[in-house]
Amino acid sequence: MDPHAPAPVRVLIWHEHRHEKINPRVADLYPDGMHEAIAAALRLDPRLRVETATLDDPNHGITADRLADTDVIVWWGHMAHHEVNDDAVDLVTRAVWDGTGAVFLHSAHFAKPFKRLMGTGCDLKWREAGDKEILWVTRPGHPLVDGIDDHIVLPHEEMYGEFFDVPEPDETVMISSFSGGEVFRSLMTWTRGAGRVAYFRPGHETYPTYHDPQVLRVIRNACHWAATRPTPPVQRFGKHDVGWMDAG
Amino acid sequence: MDPHAPAPVRVLIWHEHRHEKINPRVADLYPDGMHEAIAAALRLDPRLRVETATLDDPNHGITADRLADTDVIVWWGHMAHHEVNDDAVDLVTRAVWDGTGAVFLHSAHFAKPFKRLMGTGCDLKWREAGDKEILWVTRPGHPLVDGIDDHIVLPHEEMYGEFFDVPEPDETVMISSFSGGEVFRSLMTWTRGAGRVAYFRPGHETYPTYHDPQVLRVIRNACHWAATRPTPPVQRFGKHDVGWMDAG
């Protein structure tokens, strides 16, 4: 190994991992779970160190120590958002404020940490009808779409439609159209404290979306983009007795 | 007239007015020009005072005095952007900086004052094939979409597609999809100095778009939204000899 290479980005993929256990269609597509499909793709990048955690792990696999060893957390959830312990939500939220990146995928628009970070209801329109989805790049040159041409086509996906009730984003990087005529801002960014937050739409469990090389490329890009290690660590001061104007 | 009513918003609709003179299809749709079709609709609102000006008027109908008597300028241009005198562009740009609102329609994405205010190239994809367009509201409750449900359908329009090379907007209020599958941020806002700027996509000259009541409603909304009369007038100071900390 090259001793001069920068330390790899420490990625933690968190997955609810329930659909695979009850729906044979999902189990067929993702025999080891969607998290392991994503992890396998990310592990091809030597600049990433990739771990996974799931809802049914002790403490959901989320502890203060583990988050302190994490640069970016990738999150997928859907049918069991309500089972996520509020202490875990607190830990993740505070980690983001201190600089840990967070990438929320698809139905994680209703995940507790995402809603906490957004401060809005996060509702949207949806339809499960195998719509064709085309994701268009609205910020060419952005690190999140490195290596992506001007659009990505997914033959079949769940439809998500506007109004998507999130705060006006820092950046709108991709927008989707669907066969039914709907549109959706499908790749957006925000900052919360020192932490970079991205939402990326595709990934319904009954489609092979996380085997699509371009979708995986965007997720990989997001891990690099969201990784910041604030130097010095973010300080929150509170009481402050001395003015600087005289103190120098 | 009610003596207590607020003064009406002074709107100036500026139109290139060339297509109507050379293309019978356009002349049929807009016998008095697109500017007069829009003006007729806006004049139904007693809170607006509506005037028009065209490229072929003396000084293009743009003088410092007239702009001083204008709260919002609405702009349509296409085939003759290059004929617009740079002095007129300067006047319009400076009026916006001082608080005059500006609403750019359709092919005015390449109008000189729009490009000057954006600071970008303002390119986009386009196709004249009579695509169906659906405009989706992404900011319900915004004054620009007052009275508009969650979407507008236009049976036939020119397609505009992303990447639309404008700066990240303050607000993305509507996004369009087209039959061909493209998407476009079709109603956006920015601020330049004290002036509010909006871009609204629909309005290709060969379609009856400016007879559509919902399109006209958005333009009317935009006139009210963009009208600000800064009080006090915007001051630009330059040299400043005395510090306030001691002067009180």
Add this chain to the structure above:
Amino acid sequence: MDPHAPAPVRVLIWHEHRHEKINPRVADLYPDGMHEAIAAALRLDPRLRVETATLDDPNHGITADRLADTDVIVWWGHMAHHEVNDDAVDLVTRAVWDGTGAVFLHSAHFAKPFKRLMGTGCDLKWREAGDKEILWVTRPGHPLVDGIDDHIVLPHEEMYGEFFDVPEPDETVMISSFSGGEVFRSLMTWTRGAGRVAYFRPGHETYPTYHDPQVLRVIRNACHWAATRPTPPVQRFGKHDVGWMDAG
């Protein structure tokens, strides 16, 4: 009364109202409470209808019915943030998402509804030393600073200093300097759902800040600016079985 006048903006001033009961200095400055000092000033504006509520009212004076009859809520709290019932916080948050404006004053940076809407920690530096504060306008012409010159001077105030841990705002309208040399973004805006949110810094309870005509003018401006009555009401759709592209 003029039958053609627009309906007045319905303002609800919510105040913790505790300091006045235990600190004679505060009681001297605000014998009826800070909320009544602000209310008295706002009531001079016939376009506002002003009510008040306090922490010790039944349900803190916050019910679904009352919020349905409110366009803008103004909030001051400090020593008893933790006593605010979570149900009331839910009601206020959801009202904002549906279009009710919210204006948070001074120490309300740590109020539960503000933190919920921001999604961040909302920490800041502070010092009680009677610093002189100068608030500078960074967005002349903005409705929030209508009638305000380029700066406001407050002879003595509590110091608040950056880093103020809030999301990048939609607009930074005023920035303060303090005698000690610190700075603070003291008037900012965000949007959450259809609701406009503003934070305005001044107002420590031991100073006569809410007797300052310019501070009161900004609060009055904020009530007008934050009042939107979304038409149609904001719809959140969820499941959506039919695509529009064919349905027209």
Add this chain to the structure above:
Amino acid sequence: MDPHAPAPVRVLIWHEHRHEKINPRVADLYPDGMHEAIAAALRLDPRLRVETATLDDPNHGITADRLADTDVIVWWGHMAHHEVNDDAVDLVTRAVWDGTGAVFLHSAHFAKPFKRLMGTGCDLKWREAGDKEILWVTRPGHPLVDGIDDHIVLPHEEMYGEFFDVPEPDETVMISSFSGGEVFRSLMTWTRGAGRVAYFRPGHETYPTYHDPQVLRVIRNACHWAATRPTPPVQRFGKHDVGWMDAG
């Protein structure tokens, strides 16, 4: 040299370089010019490749070939903005749109390429009185302030005060206070096309500001932050005959 290291960021420091030739005070502080003082500091970073150019070079040292070999341009100008050739301004502006980063220093707030990119007047208040300046970090953890504590003190600088007439920035990263009580947003970012743009306030020619290690650190950070090499190159499409919805 490590064969696996990423290619260094190619920085071009552009300097007007006139004050040094006519003002002995400036010549004393910067015997080789401010550009060479900055360049010397940046050259200590092996991940940067640093070149310089000045107004009096042939074509101001700006050609299409040179810009194609540049990732980030750093710009200082003051007394001779008007001497910069419009062709050079066009070249720089278009390079930014295609992804070249641009860092404007101090009096470059009135530089032609900055004004072109902003679309506003870029006026500000100023005073030459040796004010003490304190720059406060408002976005801890941002790459632009890597290695910077919560504030930087400069004993003497020219005062710049708000209102600074630039568009609402993507990010406000530092805000300055001055002895006279003024404030100024002194480190801000925007995006224009694929290019990242930063403005950094300090650097009046009669003070040793560009010998301050923390100021130099911010400029070095800005070079790394602004360097993007869009992959694929930014495409601007124009006419687009085929819809993707059917074409796949």
